[in-house]
Amino acid sequence: xxxxxxxxxxxxxxxxxxxxxxxxxxxxxxxxxxxxxxxxxxxxxxxxxxxxxxxxxxxxxxxxxxxxxxxxxxxxxxxxxxxxxxxxxxxxxxxxxxxxxxxxxxxxxxxxxxxxxxxxxxxxxxxxxxxxxxxxxxxxxxxxxxxxxxxxxxxxxxxxxxxxxxxxxxxxxxxxxxxxxxxxxxxxxxxx
Amino acid sequence: xxxxxxxxxxxxxxxxxxxxxxxxxxxxxxxxxxxxxxxxxxxxxxxxxxxxxxxxxxxxxxxxxxxxxxxxxxxxxxxxxxxxxxxxxxxxxxxxxxxxxxxxxxxxxxxxxxxxxxxxxxxxxxxxxxxxxxxxxxxxxxxxxxxxxxxxxxxxxxxxxxxxxxxxxxxxxxxxxxxxxxxxxxxxxxxx
Numbered sequence: 001x002x003x004x005x006x007x008x009x010x011x012x013x014x015x016x017x018x019x020x021x022x023x024x025x026x027x028x029x030x031x032x033x034x035x036x037x038x039x040x041x042x043x044x045x046x047x048x049x050x051x052x053x054x055x056x057x058x059x060x061x062x063x064x065x066x067x068x069x070x071x072x073x074x075x076x077x078x079x080x081x082x083x084x085x086x087x088x089x090x091x092x093x094x095x096x097x098x099x100x101x102x103x104x105x106x107x108x109x110x111x112x113x114x115x116x117x118x119x120x121x122x123x124x125x126x127x128x129x130x131x132x133x134x135x136x137x138x139x140x141x142x143x144x145x146x147x148x149x150x151x152x153x154x155x156x157x158x159x160x161x162x163x164x165x166x167x168x169x170x171x172x173x174x175x176x177x178x179x180x181x182x183x184x185x186x187x188x189x190x191x192x
Numbered sequence: 193x194x195x196x197x198x199x200x201x202x203x204x205x206x207x208x209x210x211x212x213x214x215x216x217x218x219x220x221x222x223x224x225x226x227x228x229x230x231x232x233x234x235x236x237x238x239x240x241x242x243x244x245x246x247x248x249x250x251x252x253x254x255x256x257x258x259x260x261x262x263x264x265x266x267x268x269x270x271x272x273x274x275x276x277x278x279x280x281x282x283x284x285x286x287x288x289x290x291x292x293x294x295x296x297x298x299x300x301x302x303x304x305x306x307x308x309x310x311x312x313x314x315x316x317x318x319x320x321x322x323x324x325x326x327x328x329x330x331x332x333x334x335x336x337x338x339x340x341x342x343x344x345x346x347x348x349x350x351x352x353x354x355x356x357x358x359x360x361x362x363x364x365x366x367x368x369x370x371x372x373x374x375x376x377x378x379x380x381x382x383x384x
Contacts, residue, residue, distance in 0.1 A: 042233070051258040
């Protein structure tokens, strides 16, 4: 018998992320409810640190069990750029700039990293990380997904994340891997 | 008679900035002393907000009159990129990437913005902003300065900031304009 669903709040300003995460954690008996992000995010090259700090800060003001999430795309040939500054890079120069910068570059290796930070008591946070290795495509491909999805091809795949169905992406992605780790842990804790 | 020199602390991890700022504020009777930056910087597209928040946070832990500084280079054709994420962009893709992204772009207009935030009592901060309009050069030029200096030509000049002498740069730059506003205000307040 599946465990009764528990409610966890998700502090995010990104509705794509909220929809995706809600879909993913349902399988683990978790219902996500949305909180507005506090809008103050740390500058750091560590998604762990950004998500952890956001969870702690948001918890301090709302006092509900919650997650915060941060994702970065780290491109080898660009020394990790754009890293955790994805939304800023998306809003300014976009995917075209990434392709342009890699134009004559053979090494197209990259990694997507998501950190999901869970907090339900002051000053205590637990962070779950999901990593997806892959490469940057030669062109923007696919209309599903958001952000860098149309230029990222997971290792072992011939398609970008934006060319996958939602169901496929939600069982492949860095965000899935981090949220699965969170969901499995959450259920172990409840069962124990 | 010049006023007796006052001490103000400067929280920064950047030794170029510290040296430059010390030189500039000397003229206003201010001696800068260095504090390590707290290493937690806000993600924001506003240098005002980043500097203000850094000053308040550092003051809360050291309780000394201090300044914090943030600078961004906002390039018109790149919708404001790299903005306040200068050090991250410098450490990853560098000036070459900026030139590459602007390769076939006619509009090379850009603006450097520095915010200097001064704090000497809890929860109170005053921010001084310096703006320098100019354009992005076609190539990296000059060995003086740091960061984006070798690719930024101030309006009315034929040389990049990195081709100027230190004395010239320190009487031209965005950082000079912000620190001058701070220095003049500081002296008005002391005299009043």
